[in-house]
Amino acid sequence: MAPAGLLDAFWGYERALMANDLVALDGFFAPGPQTLRADAGGILVGHDAISAFRRGRGGAPARTIGDVHVRRITDDTAVVIAQTLPSTGGRGQQTQVWCRTTDGSWVIEAAHVSQPAAAIAAAVWRVVGSPLVAGAASGPLVGQTVAVKDLFAVAGFATGAGVPAFLAARAPAGDNATVVAELLAAGASVQGIAQTDEFAYSIAGRNAHYGTPPNGAVPGAIPGGSSSGPASAVALGQASIGLGTDTGGSIRVPASYQGLWGLRTTHGAVSRAGMLPLAPSFDTVGWLTRDAATLELAASVSVDAAAQRSLEPSFVVDPSLVALATPEVQAAFASAVAGLSVTSVDLGDPDELVEAFRVTQAAEAWMSDGAWVDAHPGALGSDIAARFAVAKGITEGQALAGASAFDGARAHLDRVLGDRILLLPSASSAAPSTTAEGAELEAIRGSTLRLTCIAGITGRPALSVPLMTVPVETTAAAPVGLCLVGPRYSDLALIALGAALMAPLVE
Known part of the structure; x- marks a missing residue:
């Protein structure tokens, strides 16, 4: 009763x-x-x-x-x-x-x-199988499943880049992208092709056509992009490895927002054959995982071990970069690095650095996708369309000036950093709410890009380690990554170092 x-x-x-x-x-x-x-x-x-x-x-x-x-x-x-x-x-x-x-x-x-279990979460997966493509019967990655960002060729399937109109005109790929083939040969299976922000030109994780993948760590928050689908698939336990790309933070930001390990590799260290480009001067391949050991295994099958170098744990911090983060992230960062011997450096004006990155990225993005965008008005969501409109407006003179500024910024950053490891937050805040307005997201994006562009400009590897948490509206412990930017070709050594920093928290 x-x-x-x-x-x-x-x-x-x-x-x-x-x-x-x-x-x-x-x-x-x-x-x-x-x-x-x-x-x-x-x-x-x-x-x-x-x-x-x-x-x-x-x-x-x-x-x-x-x-x-x-x-x-x-x-x-x-x-x-x-x-x-x-x-x-x-x-x-x-x-x-x-x-x-x-x-x-x-x-x-x-x-x-x-709720009833969905066969396929369309905001996460474009197509999925059990598995979609089986890996080799033996190898170091047997038992691992991969969520492939919808920028990489998977034989027999078209590549859609997060844009339905683009996908509709694409023929199925005849061969796998090189990095997909390497994962399969090592025994991993492709669980499916996962969603991305349109043409990977975002770090938010929203897609106007397929929806916003859920954040596996923070209820009601955006997942981070543009490797949003692979990140959510891994955070939700639907795959063990997310294969993604990172141009301006597209692996590091979703890793930070969802408490994952995420590696942006040294520019050029992993083959981009079979991958749709956005801005080739910055585009890199990388992976997202729930633990360091799996990340190390995934990276090991694609990077050239002979080219990899060791690391001396000599750390630097630029206070002007850390100051771009929210007060909560700044406090968590200070606590995370408190036990380390850290030297302060001045990498230069963050606004000038991000501008050198932004102009070159925009000019190259228009070269990669502009003809298609021009020929298909209305095919993109408003935020990505606005970004491409800005890219279209970059003049030849601006592009040349941007390229010169980019070269100068790279040389300057290399002189200051040397062989040392730069520490900074992987993102300027914890994952924003799905209710965040466009202006708020753009402000967060601007602050975060000023952090993430350092690795892009220098071509250095950057590892996001799920080492920090901060309170947000929906939870007392939203993850934020600690980012380690190391010398070029120190990819595997960075993972080992990140694992060592994380060890006291998991023992």
């Missing part, structure tokens, strides 16, 4: 949910920092975090309610378990702990939501 008024409250909540009545929904969840809501994406703690999540998701999927079961705990507390029947088919359920308030109304203290 349900306590008086409870079922009325339950059905009132359901009507508010289907109407996406955010004010009413806020009233149905108990106020305060102890309220809980959980689903496959994670646990939200506190009324404010739950409210922020609802604002960002844009409404719950349409459904009806099947069986409803009530178990009284006390006169003022009860558990309600309801079967949910989504309009798309399948069955789910929700479990809620309801409590009666002093004024006699009922509110939810804790809720757990379970």
Whole structure:
């Protein structure tokens, strides 16, 4: 027997949910920092975090309610378990702990939501198999599964670059990209082709056509891009290796946002044959994993071991770069490097450095994709279209001046850094909320690019280590990566060093 008024409250909540009545929904969840809501994406703690999540998701999927079961705990507390029947088919359920308030109304203290399992999460995967392509029967990567960013050729499948209109006109690839072939030969299987931001020209992780992949570490946050699909697939446990690209931070940023290991390799150290370019002066191949050992295995099958060099752990920090991060990230960074012997350096004006990067990247992006973009107006989302519009406006004189500034910045950074390892945050903030407006995301992007462009300009390898956490609206421990930028061809040594820095936290 349900306590008086409870079922009325339950059905009132359901009507508010289907109407996406955010004010009413806020009233149905108990106020305060102890309220809980959980689903496959994670646990939200506190009324404010739950409210922020609802604002960002844009409404719950349409459904009806099947069986409803009530178990009284006390006169003022009860558990309600309801079967949910989504309009798309399948069955789910929700479990809620309801409590009666002093004024006699009922509110939810804790809720757990379970949806029918999706065969393919379209925001993460463009195409997936079990596996899509089997790897060799023996090798160091047997048992590993790979989410391939939709920039790499996979034999028998077209490459779509995150743009449906581009995909529609592409023929299936005849051969695998070199790095895909190397992973397969080492025993890894291709689980599927994972989504990317359009033409990889973003570090946010949003795609206007396929949606925003979920952040596997921070409920209600963006995943980071443009290797967004591979990063989310790894963070969600749907693959063990994400094969991605990094031009201006597209591996390091999603690694930072989702608590992953992410390596941008030395420019030119790994073959880009069979990979769609964005800005060839900066484009690199890399991987995202949940642990250092898997990252080292993945990297080892593609980098030339004979060209790799050892490292002396001599660390430098540029305070002007660290100051670009949020106060919470600055504090976490200071704590992370506190036990290290660190020398302060001045790498130059971050605005001038990022401008040298930006102009050259934009000019090359237009050379890579501009003809197609011009021929297909309306095919891109507004943010990426605006970025290409700026790229189109780069004059020949500006491009030449940018190339000169780029060469000068590279020489200057090499003189200052030498063989030392630059430490900095992998991103300027923890993952922003999916509710973040365009202006806020652009500001975060600008600050983050000033951090990530150093590796791009110098062609040096950069490793994001999931070493830091900061509080955000939806969780007390959102990940932020510690980035190690090492001398060229120190890729494998950087992974070993990152593992050594991480070791005290996992012992």
